Amino acid sequence: MDFTGVLTPDLTGWPQNGKFHFFRSLLGLPPCREVFRTGALRRALRTAIVPQFLLLWLVMKTDGTREIHGVLFDWDGTLLNSYRADSQAYLAMFRAMGIPWGLDDLARHYSPDWYRVYRAAGLPRRRWDAADRAWRKSYADHKPRLMPGARRVLATLLRRHPLGLVTSGDRQRVLRQLREFRLAPLFAARVCGGDTRQRKPHPAPLLLALRTMRLEPRTCVYVGDSPEDLQMARRAGVRAIGVLGPFPTEKRLRAARPDLLLDSIAELPQALHELLR
DSSP, rough: OOHHHGGGGGGGGGGOOHHHHHHHTTTTOOHHHHHHTTHHHHHHHHHEEEEHHHHHHHHHHSSSSSSSOOOEOOOOOTEOOOOHEEEEEHHHHHHHOOOOOHHHHHHHHOOHHHHHHHHHTTOOOHEEEEEEEEHHHHTTOOOOEOOOOHHHHHHHHTTTOOOOEEEEEEHHHHHHHHTTOGGGHHHHHHHHETTTSSOTTHHHHHHHHHHTTTTTTEEEEEEHHHHHHHHHHHHTEEEEEEEOSSSSSSHHHHOOOEEEEEESSHHHHHHHHHHHH
């Protein structure tokens, strides 16, 4: 039996893997940097006394990064089509605060961390609480809907993976919406704005969700619609999947180069299937 050809696709990931170093030593190979340059690995495999099926197992189990043990989501713009409610609440807040901003200004400075928007608009820190109240008052007049296909996607993925939610949104508002859509029981972890001292793109919110779910970052994916989502995922060691949504983040999202970029959340189950192949 000769499995040497099977090894080629996965070689690049091996130098970081402890099992690779064990078998490199067992086979009498040079240091890992030289293995790939000199072709010593292939020569050793042809003459190795170690059963080659064991090395095939090593290829299949290199570091677990091809497995997906958990799928975690952003909320606004990813699962919830809240752009109209969110943007109208911002415009109402800007008027109440005397800030001459419109939708174009909001689009240029939009961030899931609304305090970044406040800073960009030059709103003094002492007025942030009043701005929050004005935003919430306007938002309450709107009833956002789920993104098309979101409920079906969650139901499909729940049969295969535990699900988590990591959002910058206000906890009271997000949990109320989850209850209204009857989605709360689907998520093993629900981390909202204020649950950690640091906000996106800091990895703390995502790491808190992973600890709650008892999952390793490298075996999970995070799905979001903003570059801050991708930055948070990468800093946490989680694979980052971008999805185009209603918020004005497409250009920056593409520039952030997610591991996968989807046109809609409805594409996610098939995309994860392809990722595992």
